[in-house]
Amino acid sequence: MFEYILSLLTITVILVLLAQSYNLSFGLTGLLNLGHIIFYGIGAYTAAILNTKFGVGFFENLILAILITGGFATFFGLLCLRLSGHYLAIATLGAAMITSVVANNWMSLTNGPLGIRGIENPIVFGYHFDSALSIFSLYFIIVSFCLFLLYKIFHSPYGRILRAIKDDELAAISVGKNVFSAKIWSLILSASFTGIAGVLYAHYRLFLDPSIFALPEIIFAILIVVVGGRGNFWGCILSVLFLQFISEIPRFFGFPDEIVGATRNILFASLLIAVMFWKPNGLFDKQLKKTLEKNKK
Amino acid sequence: MIQYFQIKNLCKYFGGLHAVDNLCFSVKKNSITGLIGPNGAGKTTAFNLISHFLPRDKGDILFQNENLKKLPAYILVRKGIIRTFQQIRLFPNLTIRENLLLALSKNYDGWWTSFFPINEAKKNEEIEISLQKFDLEKLIDEKAEDLSYGQSRIIEILQKKLTGADFILLDEPASGINPTRLLEIEKLLLELKSNGKTILIIEHNMNFIMKMCDEIIVMENGKVLLQDTPQAVQKNQKVLEAYLGKNNK
Numbered sequence: 001m002f003e004y005i006l007s008l009l010t011i012t013v014i015l016v017l018l019a020q021s022y023n024l025s026f027g028l029t030g031l032l033n034l035g036h037i038i039f040y041g042i043g044a045y046t047a048a049i050l051n052t053k054f055g056v057g058f059f060e061n062l063i064l065a066i067l068i069t070g071g072f073a074t075f076f077g078l079l080c081l082r083l084s085g086h087y088l089a090i091a092t093l094g095a096a097m098i099t100s101v102v103a104n105n106w107m108s109l110t111n112g113p114l115g116i117r118g119i120e121n122p123i124v125f126g127y128h129f130d131s132a133l134s135i136f137s138l139y140f141i142i143v144s145f146c147l148f149l150l151y152k153i154f155h156s157p158y159g160r161i162l163r164a165i166k167d168d169e170l171a172a173i174s175v176g177k178n179v180f181s182a183k184i185w186s187l188i189l190s191a192s193f194t195g196i197a198g199v200l201y202a203h204y205r206l207f208l209d210p211s212i213f214a215l216p217e218i219i220f221a222i223l224i225v226v227v228g229g230r231g232n233f234w235g236c237i238l239s240v241l242f243l244q245f246i247s248e249i250p251r252f253f254g255f256p257d258e259i260v261g262a263t264r265n266i267l268f269a270s271l272l273i274a275v276m277f278w279k280p281n282g283l284f285d286k287q288l289k290k291t292l293e294k295n296k297k
Numbered sequence: 298m299i300q301y302f303q304i305k306n307l308c309k310y311f312g313g314l315h316a317v318d319n320l321c322f323s324v325k326k327n328s329i330t331g332l333i334g335p336n337g338a339g340k341t342t343a344f345n346l347i348s349h350f351l352p353r354d355k356g357d358i359l360f361q362n363e364n365l366k367k368l369p370a371y372i373l374v375r376k377g378i379i380r381t382f383q384q385i386r387l388f389p390n391l392t393i394r395e396n397l398l399l400a401l402s403k404n405y406d407g408w409w410t411s412f413f414p415i416n417e418a419k420k421n422e423e424i425e426i427s428l429q430k431f432d433l434e435k436l437i438d439e440k441a442e443d444l445s446y447g448q449s450r451i452i453e454i455l456q457k458k459l460t461g462a463d464f465i466l467l468d469e470p471a472s473g474i475n476p477t478r479l480l481e482i483e484k485l486l487l488e489l490k491s492n493g494k495t496i497l498i499i500e501h502n503m504n505f506i507m508k509m510c511d512e513i514i515v516m517e518n519g520k521v522l523l524q525d526t527p528q529a530v531q532k533n534q535k536v537l538e539a540y541l542g543k544n545n546k
């Protein structure tokens with residue numbers, strides 16, 4: 001039981017980082033980059049391939065994944081960010097499909113649908129993180145540090161520009177902001193942190209296959225940010241905890257794994273639609289707190 | 298003589314419509330100049346061209362001895378030309394404080410400011426002082442979308458002022474504003490002028506224009522009809538015709 005809870009917590013910690021970094025571009029800047037999961041996949045594949053083929057260690061992988069996902073994001077941004085709204089959404093979804101096809105078919109690199117086995121647990125300064133508790137602790141520290149940096153970005157003058165861009169791009173240009181550059185940087189930063197989350201995932205699961213790019217994963221990432229409230233820092237973290245909690249409920253009733261997975265997908269897709277309809281600002285909206293306070297008075 | 302600001306043979310076509318057609322005029326440094334003309338004369342389009350929000354089809358824009366080539370619009374702001382829109386454009390979900398802070402750091406705040414924010418306290422102080430002059434300091438942490446129309450206009454002009462731009466283009470700042478607020482806007486514009494700024498105003502409110510402007514440019518069908526002092530413009534027969542139509546005399 002203890003092991004089970006620890007593994008759940010470890011995955012949750014990785015998801016928090018994935019969600020919060022996605023929240024930076026999708027939530028705060030308002031970029032409809034629906035295919036953001038590709039950066040998670042690229043980070044994970046970077047770690048998996050370099051570790052199994054070349055024996056590259058955990059820390060080196062973190063740094064390389066930041067560079068590689070950052071590089072991809074730059075390329076991707078220069079290509080797609082001139083598009084706006086729906087076009088950007090379609091282009092990024094398309095990119096996610098392409099990466100998925102590549103991961104499935106480039107056998108010599110990714111081993112296709114069979115996936116990559118034998119990824120090592122993290123080894124840092126000679127210490128093997130192979131117990132569930134030690135990995136959780138390591139990841140908790142790494143993710144906390146990343147969250148601290150993200151918090152700084154969210155609440156900085158730069159973060160303010162990103163929120164301004166989400167509100168009204170033309171108005172942002174009219175006060176002298178280089179909107180295009182701000183957007184590209186938000187995508188690069190967002191992708192790099194997502195890449196870190198991908199590395200954490202690969203070195204924890206020890207096995208990686210192309211299902212990391214699949215549609216349910218994409219919907220889940222979007223759902224987390226939407227439920228938390230786009231651009232809402234604490235809401236996003238609460239949202240991961242909340243969704244992880246409800247997705248584990250069916251397990252307690254002893255349903256078999258296939259059913260748990262399927263119900264989870266149905267539940268999440270319906271929740272996404274419901275939230276967008278009734279609570280477009282997320283379940284943890286500050287406005288809600290305000291109205292409650294007002295009603296008390 | 299080299300003018301402070303000048304446009305030469307500016308053209309913009311929308312299909313067959315010549316919205317701005319060989320437009321030429323100049324603006325004197327440290328003046329308030331009015332740009333008037335009937336609906337559809339091309340005034341807003343001229344602003345869009347000057348501020349580089351729209352690409353021109355032809356013509357030159359000269360500002361402080363520089364011929365402004367085709368540049369991204371945000372660069373114009375950094376060079377000192379700033380504009381408002383006919384429909385107020387603030388950041389509705391940001392607070393007044395944030396709306397104004399965005400203007401204060403005129404140059405681009407890169408992501409590195411996340412870790413080294415510069416002078417935030419001093420900037421906040423500057424904002425509070427500028428709001429106090431208009432009794433708006435109580436609203437500083439309200440969202441922009443919660444302001445009244447008149448308040449939004451004031452905030453919008455304050456925001457442009459805080460960028461420190463030298464040449465300020467205002468598109469119908471007085472329309473739909475009640476008389477008391479209008480006095481505040483007049484006060485704000487005169488203050489800007491006394492600080493050495495140059496202002497170009499599009500406006501349909503003739504009392505306001507006649508009272509505020511040193512010079513008036515009248516546009517019709519994308520061209521300049523007349524550029525003269527308010528008194529001369531008021532008496533001019535051609536202007537009356539442009540506004541009322543030749544048959545209505």
Ligand SMILES: Nc1ncnc2c1ncn2[C@@H]1O[C@H](COP(=O)(O)OP(=O)(O)OP(=O)(O)O)[C@@H](O)[C@H]1O
Binds near residue numbers: 338
């Ligand atoms: N983006 C556009 N595409 C097509 N036509 C346009 C566009 N913008 C303006 N026009 C046309 O150009 C002409 C000039 O419009 P403009 O908005 O500059 O007029 P204006 O002088 O500002 O009028 P108003 O006093 O009503 O604001 C109008 O006939 C308008 O319909």
Ligand SMILES: [Mg+2]
Binds near residue numbers: 340342383
């Ligand atoms: Mg107009």
